């Protein structure tokens with residue numbers, strides 16, 4: 862499923878279970894998914910889609 866912005870749906874945070882997670886550009890050409898409540902930072906990647914995929918792969922379920 863994709864939203865109007867074409868972003869992949871992110872799985873909930875594996876640590877706190879929050880769905881308040883989002884992919885941000887943490888550095889130049891360096892993306893990672895960050896959880897707002899617990900500040901967990903997911904695996905970084907050079908592309909937003911890759912960072913999203915890595916996050917979803919790590920998240921349980």
Ligand SMILES: [Zn+2]
Nearest residue numbers: 874877896899
């Ligand atoms: Zn969290």
